[in-house]
Amino acid sequence: MSEPTGAARRRGPFQVGDQVQLTDPKGRHYTFTLEAGKNFHTHKGSFPHDELIGAPEGTVVRTTGNVAYLALRPLLPDYVLSMPRGAAVVYPKDAGQILAMADIFPGARVVEAGVGSGSLSMFLLRAIGDQGMLHSYERRADFAEIAAQNVERYFGAPHPAWRLTVGDLQDNLSDTDVDRVILDMLAPWECLEPVSKALVPGGILCAYVATTTQLARTVEAIREHGTFNEPSAWETMVRTWHVEGLAVRPDHRMIGHTGFLLTARRLADGVEPPMRRRRPAKGAYGEDYVGWGTAKDTGAADASEGGRRASGGRDTASGSDGRDTAPHGRDTASHGRETPSGGQETPSGDS
Template identity: 55%
Template sequence: MTDAKGRRHTVKLKAGGNFHTTHGGISHDDLIGQPEGVVALSVGGAEFLVFRPLLHDVMVAMPRQAAVIYPKDAAHILMQTDIFPGARVLEAGVGSGALSLALLRALGPAGRLYSYERRAEFAEVARKNVRSFYGEEPGTWEVRLGDLAEVIGPEEVDRAILDMLAPWDCIDAVAERLVPGGVLCCYVATATQLGRTADTLRTHGGFTEPVLKEYTARDWHAEGLAIRPGHATSGHTGFLMFTRRLAPGHIAPRKKRRPAPGAYGADYTGPRPAGVEAAPVIESEQA
């Protein structure tokens, strides 16, 4: 339900129930059986728009213990990893299940989603959210507990999405399961995670040069001559990284563009891609 100020309230209707507001209650019985898009009137005369929540609304408002991938990022993940009906998808870091909802819808009844989660309490929240949205746990979904690098299943996958603290620890395991041409997406929160994951992929050699993205979204206000950016802005939520798996025995061509001076200097301690030499140690440093 949405009030006159645009505030949204998620309500699960049940016979005999009431939705209480500062302007009086609204009987659930008055809404059950009605079409979407009606205007409900509270006892105190306040109007509320009534619609079933969209997937976007559910992902933002769902119960959670772990942070979720928000719709603006989930939309780009589904598009840029090319999730298609019937695909086999590996998801690691199921969290509260927000991305799982979107993936299951896109995969359809012929697809398969393997979701890995290290913490049992997070997995249980995800299961409850999926059951709440779909009415049951889809038969195309399998939740596996444990560290991905240790418990990864034997099946090949077409797409892999890693939402975890250290995705670089799982690159080798995922590479063994991802089919040639398959797409890998890594979702991380910080720039240091972004850099280390990108260099791990380059060092591995079996993936294309990773594409690194960050997306923001901004609302707009438009009434008559008053056209301006809105006050609500969805800024940084995470970094997205996309790459594709090469065929066995093939190594990604070396980049023609040289790294920036100092990119892999003496202070750099991360994975070093092929062809990138360590910076020489000057005498003063040796002393």
Template identity: 60%
Template sequence: MSVSGPFRAGDRVQLTDSKGRHYTLTLADGGEYHTHRGGLAHDDLIGRPEGSVVTSAGGSTYLALRPLLPDYVLSMPRGAQVIYPKDAAQIVMWGDIFPGARVLEAGAGSGALTCSLLRAVGPAGQVHSYEIRDDHAEHAERNVVKFFGEKPANWSLTVADLASHEGEVDRVVLDMLAPWEQLPNVAAHLVPGGVLTVYVATVTQLSRVTESLREQQCWTEPESWETLMRPWHVVGLAVRPDHRMVAHTAFLLTARRLADGTVSPRVSRRPSKGKG
């Protein structure tokens, strides 16, 4: 599977029609993709440069491009709910996932975030993913292999609890129902100064994991937020927010591991209004 240059057999291609609808196919010599407006021969795409326009037998035109990672994530088969691109981007940035990093991921889900982590660490880094459910692990492995064309050599996927992990890591990402239960294990493996990122769906989870981090007293003050993505409609002078937006999907939280024996300076917090 090639990532640039002319299309080749084995490449994934995303076709976009005049209404902005996307269709994804994998090219094969002699293959044909059938649409409601007639067939489209794969051979008409093979050898063409990316960004070409092709025409179906029924006369419909399609723009042909290789799908980006966000396109792939939004269309991938899923077992567990995927981490949306807007949240994955925040995790990579604020979780400081850098080239060469050793990353521990707990809750592989459908493999959406795993693809982003593997891209960010590069071939010199490592991603160790843990998933307690066999069916989710199978989905994750299929999706990661399909995206990269093979199983990355620097990725391990283990069907087990995070507690079974051995060795130091630079970064940790938790996506699970009760992340506070794993904090002692995380603290045991994360290097001093390392970043923990937690992905949770509800306010109750956010509150509990935050207070658990404070009680453990080996973390910096946790920071938490959510990301809302609102597309804009821009046509000439008609510039306005789109009618639909990607609102709440999850809360993200980050904290950094303190050196053993260190007590972080106490953070002064203002009491809520109405409290003495």
């Protein structure tokens, strides 16, 4: 039985063509590809690549300046933060959530739109394995070329489960019996019709968007479309900790908002989704709302009218004339972007 694509390059001694990640005494990372006869250069000296070829992972090498570097193969999260980029990458914290919450399983048939630099594609390919299918769509040819190079460099060869199409998902999606669809694009709501036709009943749609405006419009469009269950939306924040003796505290910096995720599941053909009883805040679907739904569509208007009748004109949420004392949820999501530091530096010289 042959090993999965790329597995042989994840274990054993270093070989020519392997990716190597060096860590210096300050914790900074340097990633390069091993080539026979080449040297790795820094401002702290150099050492020959041949010193690592054939050596086991976890080897410590010293430069001509007597500075020690720990040599390991980069993990996939390290690799995606150091690889060449044409577009912003899906960060590991979000990729992990996508794999878990979209339930990406071995052998799954997955469609991805918005490849960018290929970050999420690599996570998906590792999850589905050689027997799965990942069909990725990217509208920009330059991004697609960078992504293809990054994926092949990481796995050591073209992945047999991957097909990359340059073009819009809306115009080119012909796949059927798809288990999962992942959308990383500006307007996911424009793709709901072709996506619903491609997904099997019970299949999962997962969208990754950057702003609250995109999130709201996508959720309302999914509700309006009528072929999916009630969507779930969330974001993930990661905070590292400093642990030094008795000094145990959160680090001063954290990976905050990078994007919002939402998932919804495909209903069987001809099935209408049951109306979910929701209690929107006052004004959520008021006169200023210009989105996809209305107060009547969501049941908010009927609930509000019924409450007024039952209370003789008073708001039942507050129990007092015209005053709402019930606590409202506040939107605590950060609208700013914080780009996590990958700790990566580009080595100089001929490495």
